[in-house]
Amino acid sequence: MKTDLYSHPDYYNLDDLYTEEQLLVRDAARAWVKKEVSPIIDEHYENATFPMHLLRGLGEIGAFGPYIPEEYGGPGLDQISYGLIMQELERCDSGLRSTASVQSSLVMYPIWKYGNEEQRLKYLPKLATGEMMGCFGLTEPDHGSNPGGMTTNFKDAGDHVILNGAKMWISNAPFADIAVVWAKDETGRIHGLIVERGMEGFSTPEMHGKLSLRASATGELIFVDVKVPKANILPNKTGLGAPLGCLDSARFGIAWGALGAAMDCYDQALRYCKERTQFGVPIGSFQLQQKKLAEMITEITKAQLLTFRLGQLRNEGRATSAQISMAKRNNCEVAMNIAREARQIHGGMGITSEYSMMRHMANLESVVTYEGTHDIHLLITGMDVTGIPAFARDMPDLSKM
Amino acid sequence: MNILVCISKSPDTTSKIAFTDGNTKFDENGVQYIVNPYDEWYALVRALELKETIGGNVTIITVGNTADESIIRKALAIGADNAVRIDAEPTDAFFVATQIAEYAKKNNFDLVLTGKETINYNGSQVAGMVAEFLDVPFASQASKLDVNGTTLTLEQEIVGGLQIVEVSTPAVVSCAKGMAEQRIPNMRGIMAARTKPLEVIAPSEVEVYTSFESYSLPDAKKACRMIDPSNMAELVDLLHNEAKVI
Numbered sequence: 001m002k003t004d005l006y007s008h009p010d011y012y013n014l015d016d017l018y019t020e021e022q023l024l025v026r027d028a029a030r031a032w033v034k035k036e037v038s039p040i041i042d043e044h045y046e047n048a049t050f051p052m053h054l055l056r057g058l059g060e061i062g063a064f065g066p067y068i069p070e071e072y073g074g075p076g077l078d079q080i081s082y083g084l085i086m087q088e089l090e091r092c093d094s095g096l097r098s099t100a101s102v103q104s105s106l107v108m109y110p111i112w113k114y115g116n117e118e119q120r121l122k123y124l125p126k127l128a129t130g131e132m133m134g135c136f137g138l139t140e141p142d143h144g145s146n147p148g149g150m151t152t153n154f155k156d157a158g159d160h161v162i163l164n165g166a167k168m169w170i171s172n173a174p175f176a177d178i179a180v181v182w183a184k185d186e187t188g189r190i191h192g193l194i195v196e197r198g199m200e201g202f203s204t205p206e207m208h209g210k211l212s213l214r215a216s217a218t219g220e221l222i223f224v225d226v227k228v229p230k231a232n233i234l235p236n237k238t239g240l241g242a243p244l245g246c247l248d249s250a251r252f253g254i255a256w257g258a259l260g261a262a263m264d265c266y267d268q269a270l271r272y273c274k275e276r277t278q279f280g281v282p283i284g285s286f287q288l289q290q291k292k293l294a295e296m297i298t299e300i301t302k303a304q305l306l307t308f309r310l311g312q313l314r315n316e317g318r319a320t321s322a323q324i325s326m327a328k329r330n331n332c333e334v335a336m337n338i339a340r341e342a343r344q345i346h347g348g349m350g351i352t353s354e355y356s357m358m359r360h361m362a363n364l365e366s367v368v369t370y371e372g373t374h375d376i377h378l379l380i381t382g383m384d385v386t387g388i389p390a391f392a393r394d395m396p397d398l399s400k401m
Numbered sequence: 402m403n404i405l406v407c408i409s410k411s412p413d414t415t416s417k418i419a420f421t422d423g424n425t426k427f428d429e430n431g432v433q434y435i436v437n438p439y440d441e442w443y444a445l446v447r448a449l450e451l452k453e454t455i456g457g458n459v460t461i462i463t464v465g466n467t468a469d470e471s472i473i474r475k476a477l478a479i480g481a482d483n484a485v486r487i488d489a490e491p492t493d494a495f496f497v498a499t500q501i502a503e504y505a506k507k508n509n510f511d512l513v514l515t516g517k518e519t520i521n522y523n524g525s526q527v528a529g530m531v532a533e534f535l536d537v538p539f540a541s542q543a544s545k546l547d548v549n550g551t552t553l554t555l556e557q558e559i560v561g562g563l564q565i566v567e568v569s570t571p572a573v574v575s576c577a578k579g580m581a582e583q584r585i586p587n588m589r590g591i592m593a594a595r596t597k598p599l600e601v602i603a604p605s606e607v608e609v610y611t612s613f614e615s616y617s618l619p620d621a622k623k624a625c626r627m628i629d630p631s632n633m634a635e636l637v638d639l640l641h642n643e644a645k646v647i
Contacts, residue, residue, distance in 0.1 A: 010431070013430075013431050020474050021595075024471070024475055024586065024594075025588075025591060028586045028591065032585050035585065059588075060587040060589070066588075075592050
């Protein structure tokens with residue numbers, strides 16, 4: 001079996017800025033990934049199966065809700081620690097990180113921030129250990145970049161509500177015990193509801209045929225007259241801002257995660273450049289290969305600094321949605337470019353599962369798309385600097401064009 | 402069983418090794434330190450296993466400065482109960498062993514465990530010196546350690562086989578591969594480590610007997626030269642006169 005030789009590039013000695021505990025958390029996550037995940041990830045990717053046996057281990061390294069306070073069963077870590085765990089997971093595989101991101105930012109975060117005390121105590125401790133898994137239902141078949149247009153809805157029926165609709169592209173759906181679902185009430189206001197597996201009319205069919213995130217389980221959430229107790233409605237925040245708050249947290253994790261994938265690709269490419277000889281010399285001695293490596297480490301270093309600073313701002317509660325958006329978009333793009341260049345450096349070997357670039361490359365096609373596409377994030381930055389939203393406009397009259 | 406585990410730092414194995422001050426000092430710039438793997442994977446984990454089966458307490462000790470508390474926190478996160486840091490630069494093995502022995506004398510340990518060596522200096526000296534200063538038995542490079550009352554049964558690898566020895570406690574044992582399996586600190590351990598006691602003690606006065614004159618890196622790997630199989634004379638000549646190995 002191939003040994004996982006990963007060590008992270010740290011061109012600007014950023015490790016000097018992390019705390020003792022942040023490094024301990026990161027190194028523990030890395031050691032766990034190398035021991036438990038690296039040896040099996042390719043098999044799961046090729047077979048399109050999710051490694052269910054890793055859930056408890058993910059809980060043990062703190063990958064589920066790292067920033068959830070200790071009183072709710074979380075470790076009470078800071079945001080940079082959260083980012084570092086996501087980075088280590090995605091360094092191995094984006095699908096693995098997706099599972100942890102969803103559980104942390106899209107399930108535990110809304111229950112913690114928008115739930116009541118009873119809901120927090122009921123769900124968070126079990127979600128933190130991986131004993132209970134969750135998923136997040138926002139995207140619908142006809143509403144991706146425009147979630148506010150959702151049609152999933154619920155009607156008041158006394159002590160419960162009746163939920164109808166469908167959600168699509170839902171990570172963890174096939175095995176989740178609960179779903180945090182966003183749906184409109186009778187006035188059109190968006191609320192979060194905790195839907196539990198086993199509720200009548202609730203099903204989670206798995207989606208097949210993905211050529212990306214193959215080691216992650218994705219499904220639909222279908223609600224046909226599902227009776228959801230009113231006690232399962234998240235009371236403390238409503239409106240589109242509630243799910244968008246979750247997305248801020250998840251996008252923050254993705255920014256760190258995508259950078260992890262980039263660092264893994266660079267690390268392998270650098271090693272390969274020194275080992276592989278052609279024309280009697282290591283290929284790393286050729287200017288064209290050095291150009292690739294130099295550009296990669298420059299982009300990685302810039303992204304590391306961007307991400308670290310964002311972590312500080314988030315720790316202080318000052319990171320804006322637009323700042324998070326920029327980091328998510330930038331790091332996904334950097335990672336995609338680096339995966340492609342690293343694949344080039346590996347020549348034909350780069351297309352095999354012997355190396356991870358091709359898997360990263362395919363995974364990143366999802367990562368650059370979900371939680372706000374590359375283009376939508378550009379528009380968020382555009383809106384932030386101009387003050388003018390460019391997301392929607394009146395449909396022009398085509399007959400006059 | 403009251404166990405003292407000695408831990409030392411060593412550079413992460415991926416660190417770039419370089420020297421400063423005219424090759425008399427190790428260049429620490431950009432170097433990340435880890436717990437010496439022999440101390441962590443074998444000595445500490447075996448101590449924890451013994452504690453889990455027969456009860457007791459596991460104390461870790463290191464000689465170092467404030468920056469070295471990161472390796473202490475990791476050892477505590479893996480499961481040690483408390484830690485001691487002798488607040489001094491670990492100048493040489495004699496200095497370190499003296500400091501550890503001074504502390505051990507005052508605290509009645511049944512067993513002192515160390516790794517068989519550190520992976521940076523590979524000195525293998527501290528454990529034997531500690532045993533000497535404590536006037537207790539010393540078993541080196543044990544790959545297995547069992548405890549029955551006050552008797553320790555140890556396995557040591559020897560050329561072509563194993564040797565099994567028994568010593569009685571208190572004793573010092575240096576631990577080699579096979580003794581235990583690496584434990585990765587989990588989140589519960591990392592959280593618990595935040596509040597575990599870490600005592601910082603001033604060093605005893607010790608004369609330093611060693612000075613490091615200079616360091617050098619190994620020669621760079623040379624390119625492979627192919628010799629035609631029919632030309633044995635050239636091969637022998639090169640091995641004899643150039644490589645000087647025969």
